[in-house]
Each structure stands twice: as structure tokens, then as C-alpha cells.
Amino acid sequence: MLYLCKQNNTTMSKIFCLETEWVKSVHDLKSDSYVKPLLDFLLNSAPHSGIDSYTFRNVCCEKDFEYYIEHLRNKSYFDYNIVYLCFHGDPGAFAFPADKKDKDKEPFSLIDFANQYEGIFKERPVNVHFGCCLTLNTSEDDILYFKRKTGANMVTGYERSVPFVESFIFETWLMNAMAKHPDFRATRMQELANKEMPFYVDKFKFKAY
Numbered sequence: 001m002l003y004l005c006k007q008n009n010t011t012m013s014k015i016f017c018l019e020t021e022w023v024k025s026v027h028d029l030k031s032d033s034y035v036k037p038l039l040d041f042l043l044n045s046a047p048h049s050g051i052d053s054y055t056f057r058n059v060c061c062e063k064d065f066e067y068y069i070e071h072l073r074n075k076s077y078f079d080y081n082i083v084y085l086c087f088h089g090d091p092g093a094f095a096f097p098a099d100k101k102d103k104d105k106e107p108f109s110l111i112d113f114a115n116q117y118e119g120i121f122k123e124r125p126v127n128v129h130f131g132c133c134l135t136l137n138t139s140e141d142d143i144l145y146f147k148r149k150t151g152a153n154m155v156t157g158y159e160r161s162v163p164f165v166e167s168f169i170f171e172t173w174l175m176n177a178m179a180k181h182p183d184f185r186a187t188r189m190q191e192l193a194n195k196e197m198p199f200y201v202d203k204f205k206f207k208a209y
Contacts, residue, residue, distance in 0.1 A: 050179025089132030122151030130157030
């Protein structure tokens, strides 16, 4: 689904968001998206939010993820400068609910992502945010490998577990900050987060690379 807000400001940002099915059960089709209200709030707050459109899809398995993420290689998606990935996380990885029934299948690691989707964020500045617990609780070498291999401008996420309600507050701030400061790299974004959202930075161990 593509959602638009009519704005003339060419500096406005666009978000490409993939969200997992959080609960795998017979009732999962009755569950609503956790992240879509955040995206709608940002869109409805334009131009103050700096966001003028977003594309959103739910992802259940790795095949879903592959299908949707590959769209970012198409030049018609090059104006999406924020990639927002919301999944259950593991240290250095994230997981797809449909794949959890296979006990031998490992979570999808940052290294797997980097090798499978090499260069997917190149040719334009793309900030990648992992809205996942623990995903950046891994070696800096692995994170920088992911950043270099995929061509991401900046990679952000958490080293600790992240509760939904508190993360809604912080990630609303983060999406707004990325949109308002499209020229910021990791150091300046980390400094801004430390200054404006110190409680959440410390609680979640938010990191920018």
C-alpha cells in the first residue's frame, strides 16, 4: 500500500517499511499492525514530520521479504530514503515467524542480508533502521560489513530488547529526525539521540553506524 500526503517540499522523506506478523497462531489474521499507526501519525503530521509518503507491507516468511525488499533495486523506489524493518530480533539477526517451525533454520543474520542483497541501497543515500530487539547486539565489524556491502548510508537499531509502547515513542522521534536531517551520518544522529532522547538511548542501547 502506498500512502501519500500532497506537499511541494522536495526535501520531504519517504519510508519503505516491512513489518513481521508478530503473533503466529490461528488468530494472527485478526491482529493489526503495530507500526502502521506510527506511519500514519507521521504522514498526517506532514510537513512538520518531514514525511510525505510511505509504502508498507507485512512479511511472514523469508520469501515475502525477498519479494518486497528487491523492489528497492528498481529506480522507481530510489526516492525512498528510509528503510524501516520491524521484526522479532536476535543478536546480529532477525526472524520470520513462518520459518520458526523449522527448528534447524537459523534467524536471518546481517551477514546473510548483506551477502544476499549486495548493493541494494547503493546509488542514493538510504538510512536503514532495524526496529527489532537485539539486532545490533553483535560485533561492530558485522554491522559495518552490512553497511558497506549493502551500500547503506546509515544503520540504526538496538542492542537490547525493546517494548512496543516505548519504542513507538522513540521511533516516532527517530523517523522524524531522519527526515528533518537527511544529511546526517551516524555520528551526528547518535549525538542528536543522546541529546534529545537520552532515556531511550540508554534503555534500549540505541546505536547508529
